[in-house]
Ligand code: G3D
């Protein structure tokens with residue numbers, strides 16, 4: 001099969017132009033993870049060709065999952081995050097996958113439409129159908145998030161006394177309600193149809209305290225349940241400043257695993273993290289097997305604040321996050337004063 005490589009290059013060039021400085025690299029890979037074409041972005045983050053090498057090492061394992069999960073061979077997409085990068089995988093016909101590498105703090109909402117469009121065009125190039133490599137400017141109404149993102153980035157770097165930006169993670173067994181808690185707390189979750197099974201969702205939320213004249217900006221990382229392979233989990237847990245340990249009060253094993261697994265694993269990955277302990281699903285009164293006293297005893301042992309919540313009814317969900325924010329402020333102020 002002969003591919004119009006010139007057209008593919010031109011298309012990638014257009015794609016790069018559409019995404020602007022958030023783009024670190026774009027790759028077209030086949031189903032075995034082999035790079036068929038690539039382009040480096042123009043921002044200062046796109047240092048050199050080494051990125052492509054590093055990226056392809058990451059792409060390979062994710063790609064095999066995608067191939068398994070996206071049986072359709074059409075335009076399924078997935079996101080995947082590491083410490084430094086944000087990946088968007090977009091199927092491009094049966095042959096190829098378009099891999100977009102963005103800055104880790106970039107929003108994906110604005111990128112998705114372009115990625116879909118580019119992937120569709122690439123699939124046409126691969127089938128030898130006629131297609132223009134030009135990617136039109138799309139009007140995406142996302143309410144000034146371009147500017148907002150710049151602000152976020154600046155704040156991540158400059159954590160000033162009254163503006164905090166902290167990575168928040170959730171630890172706990174599958175199905176205890178971590179994702180439900182986050183969704184309860186963050187109203188405007190980007191509800192896209194990408195398969196969350198392979199990635200991490202990143203959401204932002206501010207928590208303001210009038211009395212303290214303080215705002216805590218959380219960057220909440222929610223690791224999708226099935227993405228439990230160790231490599232991902234370590235980078236997920238690392239460099240976090242805030243964390244919620246969650247167990248399900250109707251599931252004793254999930255409670256025991258807090259002490260046995262989650263607490264130590266998180267402390268190892270992020271030694272300076274501020275944690276709270278949460279017993280979730282208290283609405284299921286009949287099925288409850290872990291008592292409040294047991295929860296409190298564990299929290300005393302681990303020296304953590306304890307709360308009981310229901311992501312279903314919303315009970316105490318806001319308070320859990322606010323409690324965490326308060327503890328962070330407290331810790332931050334203490335550190336400042338030393
Ligand atoms: P996880 O992210 O920790 O893996 P999820 O957990 O948030 O995906 O939740 C797992 C299941 O528990 C979901 O049910 C969810 O609706 C349910 N759940 C979460 N929190 C609560 C709660 O407080 N009360 C009750 N009753 N259920 C809860 P499904 O059926 O969708 O898998």
Ligand code: MG
Pocket residue numbers: 178179180222223224225
């Ligand atoms: Mg989840």
